[in-house]
Amino acid sequence: MTHNTAAGDSLPLSETEYWQQQALLCQWFSTLLSKELNEAELQAYQAGDANPLLDELALQPTLSEPAKRLHQAIGTLALLEHPRLELAADFAGLFLSDARHSPAPYASLYQDKGTFNGPAAQRMQQRLAAAGYAVDGDFKEPPDHLAVMLDYLAEGYRRLALAPSPEAEADLKLFVHQELAGWLPELSHRAKNTDTASDVYPALLALVTAFCQQP
Secondary structure, eight states: OEEOOOSSSSSEHHHHHHHHHHHHHHHHHHHHSOOOOOOOOHHHHHHTTTTTHHHTTTTTTTTHHHHHHHHHHHHHHGGSSSSHHHHHHIIIIIIISOOTTOOOOOOHHHHHHTTOOHHHHHHHHHHHHHOOOOOOOOOOOOOOOOHHHHHHHHHHHHHHHSOOOHHHHHHHHHHHHHHTTTHHHHHHHHHHOOOOOOOOOHHHHHHHHHHHHHH
């Protein structure tokens, strides 16, 4: 079994390589959504460390536009007077503010009619427990936080790379379809319409949404 990851002339990936790549991508998304960038991380992004990955993603038709958008957003950080502080303020405004006035990244708020820590969070907690997965104790967020859900997905892809099976693959696809793909467009739309100093986080959410809505 092989998977093509780009529309260009890239060699097809083996099954294991494909799932490893998916795991790394989900882990990257999760990390960016779980905490603010520190100065060293910000400098690395501004130096172009993410460019090869974003260039590769831009070759995929379903991810091309949001990948290019994020690439451009990172490139314009140099135009900000205080990039780290302004990006931190964007992070707080988008993800840490009152959920009534911000695009808070919790599945329950979108799937359960504005209920915080609702059925979506309970389902996610059950999935975590069944997988023997523990959220970092320093991350004081409910289980339906998008960063947790993407981290869980990354772990699922890592396990799939080690022991591929149609059942495990189908379970992950069902998880993405039922627990992520449906509400992420609204989160992304709200982020796009929130006043921010930079487009980095709205662009990131657009990319995550496109990734989760792939066939």
